[in-house]
Amino acid sequence: MNERELTARVKAGDEAAERALYDAHVDRVYWVAYRMSGRHDLAQDFTQDVFIRAFERIDDFRGDAPFGAWLHAITMSVVLNGLRKVKRFDQREAVLEEAAMVTSRTRESEPDLKERLAQAIDALPEGCRVTFLMHDVEGFTHEEIGAALGTTAGTSKAQLSRARAKLRIALADFAGDWIQ
Amino acid sequence: MTDDHTNDQPNDAIQDERIRSLAAGHYNAPDGSVPREAMWAQVAAARRAARSGVAPIESVAPAVTQAEVSPDVVPLDSRRRTRTIVAWRWSAAVAAGLLLAFALGRKVGDGSSTTSPRPQQVAQGSTSPSTQNPSTPARIDPPAGSPEGSTGSPAPNGTPASKGPRQQVAVARPSSESSTPDASTEVASLDTAASALYRAAAVQTLVQAEAVLTAYRGAASTTRDPEAMQQAARWARDVLSSTRLLIDSPAGRDPQMRALFTDLELVLAQIVQLSGTPLQASERELIDRAMRDRDLLPRLRSAVPAGSATS
Numbered sequence: 001m002n003e004r005e006l007t008a009r010v011k012a013g014d015e016a017a018e019r020a021l022y023d024a025h026v027d028r029v030y031w032v033a034y035r036m037s038g039r040h041d042l043a044q045d046f047t048q049d050v051f052i053r054a055f056e057r058i059d060d061f062r063g064d065a066p067f068g069a070w071l072h073a074i075t076m077s078v079v080l081n082g083l084r085k086v087k088r089f090d091q092r093e094a095v096l097e098e099a100a101m102v103t104s105r106t107r108e109s110e111p112d113l114k115e116r117l118a119q120a121i122d123a124l125p126e127g128c129r130v131t132f133l134m135h136d137v138e139g140f141t142h143e144e145i146g147a148a149l150g151t152t153a154g155t156s157k158a159q160l161s162r163a164r165a166k167l168r169i170a171l172a173d174f175a176g177d178w179i180q
Numbered sequence: 181m182t183d184d185h186t187n188d189q190p191n192d193a194i195q196d197e198r199i200r201s202l203a204a205g206h207y208n209a210p211d212g213s214v215p216r217e218a219m220w221a222q223v224a225a226a227r228r229a230a231r232s233g234v235a236p237i238e239s240v241a242p243a244v245t246q247a248e249v250s251p252d253v254v255p256l257d258s259r260r261r262t263r264t265i266v267a268w269r270w271s272a273a274v275a276a277g278l279l280l281a282f283a284l285g286r287k288v289g290d291g292s293s294t295t296s297p298r299p300q301q302v303a304q305g306s307t308s309p310s311t312q313n314p315s316t317p318a319r320i321d322p323p324a325g326s327p328e329g330s331t332g333s334p335a336p337n338g339t340p341a342s343k344g345p346r347q348q349v350a351v352a353r354p355s356s357e358s359s360t361p362d363a364s365t366e367v368a369s370l371d372t373a374a375s376a377l378y379r380a381a382a383v384q385t386l387v388q389a390e391a392v393l394t395a396y397r398g399a400a401s402t403t404r405d406p407e408a409m410q411q412a413a414r415w416a417r418d419v420l421s422s423t424r425l426l427i428d429s430p431a432g433r434d435p436q437m438r439a440l441f442t443d444l445e446l447v448l449a450q451i452v453q454l455s456g457t458p459l460q461a462s463e464r465e466l467i468d469r470a471m472r473d474r475d476l477l478p479r480l481r482s483a484v485p486a487g488s489a490t491s
Contacts, residue, residue, distance in 0.1 A: 013231075015224070015227070018223075018224075018227065019220065022216075022220060022223065023216070026214060026216055026219065026220075027214050030214045030219075031210045031214075034208055034210065035207070035208045035209075035210075036208075037208075038208045040212075040215075044215060044218070044219055045398070047219050048219050048222045048223050048226070048398060051219075051223045052223055052226045052227070052230075055223075055227060056230060113202070114202065114206045117199065117202050117203060117206065117207060118206070118207055121203060121207055132203075133203070133207075136196075136199075136200040136203065136204075137200065137203050137204045137207070164192070164196050164199070167196075167199050168192060168195050168196070168199070171195075171199065175191075175195055
């Protein structure tokens with residue numbers, strides 16, 4: 001059974017068809033959510049929310065585009081909005097955690113490239129980080145990113161350019177090895 | 181992915197490609213397995229709740245606008261409002277059912293108190309003397325509510341009659357009223373109607389409770405959004421009110437149902453009390469343990485007849 005038939009059956013209220021669509025796309029949705037959030041618990045919540053919303057709004061899926069593309073648009077919207085809420089909450093806790101860490105912080109050994117990369121990506125402004133991950137890692141187009149973020153493709157390109165520049169600076173210590 | 185380097189230095193393109201490759205391979209890269217079944221359980225529960233007309237709790241992610249997603253997607257706001265209205269209608273229907281059931285119950289229950297004075301009125305002269313037997317005044321002038329009075333004759337050996345209040349109603353009517361042929365039938369039919377209403381109210385409350393607890397578990401798994409938790413608390417409060425009414429209703433006479441209602445009341449009360457602010461891990465564990473130790477969700481699901489959630 002192809003996806004068009006599956007979506008038609010989901011629209012008719014067939015739970016088995018919902019499960020089939022879920023099985024076909026859940027891995028991709030989950031790992032995108034994990035990539036963006038870095039937390040399995042959030043990835044799980046976001047994934048659930050994506051499918052609940054998708055099935056609720058299945059009547060709005062016209063079938064002009066592949067179901068996967070429609071689902072991933074919802075995925076990005078759910079993940080980004082969810083991350084904004086989580087970030088607001090985390091900022092309130094960060095002050096207390098930072099105060100506790102100041103006294104216990106010790107001199108650490110130089111982190112390796114992977115750690116430095118992760119730190120550099122995490123340190124990017126949120127718009128740059130999301131755009132970099134969506135475009136360079138997950139393969140979304142600038143148009144798709146603009147639609148998901150509520151901006152334009154041009155803004156997405158600018159954010160990506162800034163993100164790459166910041167990452168190059170942050171990882172400049174390793175640049176010599178890469179170019180050789 | 182390399183189509184955005186027209187203005188960059190050649191070395192930048194090499195670095196960018198290396199960074200991209202490293203990020204794809206190592207930054208929050210997939211590890212372990214996807215918890216498919218656990219997530220599907222939540223999705224399926226939410227879908228069941230949606231089909232039953234109960235609004236799910238707003239999750240971590242807020243509604244998105246059409247512009248934010250794609251031309252294929254329409255905003256959820258209007259649907260969410262509609263579901264909220266439907267949820268209120270369900271709540272109102274359950275409340276109305278409970279009130280009607282209580283009213284019927286009171287009518288039936290009051291039968292014992294309204295019928296017992298009637299023999300007194302008879303004794304005080306409302307009946308013509310010709311219908312009275314002067315040799316047996318004690319039979320028609322008993323103490324109000326005494327078992328003997330309701331049967332018209334003393335119980336053997338002075339033991340109170342073992343009949344329930346409704347049975348007393350059926351036999352306590354004086355002969356002038358018992359001439360109405362449908363008196364006991366009417367009471368019995370009222371009793372049956374009340375029981376059916378209580379059962380329907382109980383089922384609806386249990387369906388809502390299952391949806392609340394399922395949605396709470398989903399919302400509490402992140403405990404990041406105070407608004408979502410406050411909404412859970414409001415929803416739980418509505419169901420808690422119905423549950424408390426049902427505990428003291430005939431629906432709570434069944435020991436199994438009473439135990440289920442009591443456990444449900446405890447967990448809902450915890451959610452109501454603790455969900456006003458972001459949950460601490462210990463608080464969430466308290467609620468989770470209460471649900472787990474009492475097997476609350478499985479018991480709720482088994483107590484609800486198949487098809488009730490979608491009817």
